[in-house]
Amino acid sequence: MSSEQPAFCYWCVTGAVQSGRGFAADRKIRGFTLIELLVVIAIIAILMGLLLPAVQQAREAARRTQCKNNLMQIGIALHNYEMAFEMLPPGVVNSAGPIRNLEEGYQMSWMVQLLPVMEQTMLFSMVDFSQGAYAAVNSPIRTTRMSVFRCPSDPAPPLAAAGGLIVGEASYAGCFSGSDKPIDADGDGCLFLNSGVRYREIRDGASNTLLAGEKQIVAEAGEFGWIAGNRSALRNTGVAISGGWDIVKPVAGGKPAAVVIPSVTATSGFSSHHTGGSQFILADGSVRFVSQNINVQTLSILGSRADLQVVGEW
Template sequence: MHARLQRRNAAFTLVELLVVIAIIGVLVGLLLPAVQAAREAARRMSCSNNFKQIGLGIHNYHSAYNQLPVLGTGTYVVGGRDLWDQPSPTTPSATGCSNHRLSMLVGIVPFIEQQALWEQISNPLAINSNGTPKSPPWQAMGPRPDERNYLPYVTELATLRCPSDPGTGLPSLGRTNYVACTGDSSYRSRDPYLNVNEQSEDSSVTLPYTPSTGSAQHSNAAHRGIFVLTKNMKFRDTLDGLANTIMCGEIATDLGDKDARTSLPTSGGVGVTGERKDCHLNPSFMKASLDPERPQFWIASIGVNSNWGRGYHWYDAMPVYGQMHTILPPNSAVCTDAGPGAGHGDLVATASSRHQGGAHVLMGDGAVKFITDSIEAGNSQNPVVYLGGSAATKNQTGAQSPFGLWGALGTRASKEVISSEF
């Protein structure tokens, strides 16, 4: 009898089991956010390491060739008008050249331990992305940048991807989360060889480019970053100091969800009132098109072009794919005056990320910094610096950046003193 009572007392009651389960549930609920935070911290560290590898690749490239990899390089169509124009896909020359559209990332491919991919790009390639033979072969340095049948263009490189960014698959090809910084001005960010009317193309300019005095003056006034589209740049051009100047920035890639940081409106340059505006005159005017209930997304009435997502082509130098500016604070909405093309005009696009509260940047000396969304960024409605600027609006040629500390970090030779922590 006594033994039976002892065995009964050794068992748990139902109440005791429920109490234990409740305690375990509370502990899991308390620990889960900490676990998630630890995982994100690990992803953020991995992202920073990727950027350091890219920085090392750029410095090794400069050591080998005494210049930076060119932003806007590759082969060209004789008689083509500008960087954006491509021959019709039905013409024999459609897949014949990259038309000076290749990103600076292409140049550093062999310097980030991707020699096999570089061999595919730098030599004629007799195979399609689906494995079928290609005859005649793809031209060395690749075809038009939206060609899905070209294997290197659909190749994703782990070094170019942030682990926190889930973007994958069509309509993108090979994605990148790291792009060149082209400074604190978006003026002619698509093509430095436009004529005085920034919305028109100079039909007299053909590839290979023969820059005129006018186009050179416009480029010198507005293109103030370490990288300048189609131009051979060197570290010695960065007079403000490599440690004080952003060389590359992190971007979030588009997920097809109308994220204002990553998707380009098909009504670019037209606010909700229907008034036509230019993003270089007011970089933040499209804030009026943000959803008040979800301020990171466009309102329902704003359409977006699903093929023009940020970071969709790792090898492409165009602003939507391969550039960022230090105009609007990190994770701000893009601003474009492209109209229905939503990618054919100037684009104000800042750094962005899937990390909480900011984004990484790569400084000229190779250091990786995390810039918060709250960095001092001046007046976001101020016109950008360009040749037509004036002292009254603080955007005349040679002016210090009107976009505060953030803008100053993007300029290579504007004599700003970086006195604040960032």
């Protein structure tokens, strides 16, 4: 067996390296072409276009669930109040009616009465009931923003009342009547002026009577805070859902139409920022989403506690 090794040719190796060959002979390095890059960008854009609406819908579903939870807490508080006092709280306490949407009078709302049964005893103890809702001594309560009274889907920023005071707004309101009329002592709902409705007076049935529901917070229509027992805390079902005068409606050019206030006693109906309708508390304690396409007459019947009308499916 020969022990001779093959001769090493220096000039051959050097020439191969200089000519671009050698150990990586004929190997080419290439990147993406412009067309390939554009195709990848287009695919990513399509995926993002499909994904973002789904993420937004998931977020809105979560906000709607939180809103339902808020209403459930309010409904439980109403029932706890009723069990303690054998009647529902008065929708608004005032010496006389009809209630005017002005910073005048006593006008203490039903939401104030719920504070002790909503684990807000300290806040309730701060209320000076010898003074009205708009008294300076009650300003700390009026300016308190309660998360349980705000719908997460409502984008309204902190709003100022007529006096320039930043108030704690409410996305929910009690139902005082099945008819579109001013708030007064003749309300046929469950929460109206100086009311004290007992459950035996809800003759239409607790599962067919609305206690409260959602409303949009619209600064142009006037907001007085959840402490005030006017249109800020009470609405009627005589108006179609999201069909009232206090809804900001877009017009040509993308700018919202001006809100025209019919009168100082006008209340309007229920509304929300959820697609397709609003959520309501029924007198039996359940929370139900009601379509904005519901028959107006059916909605009116649901807002009345004892009109003895058959509702049927709704």
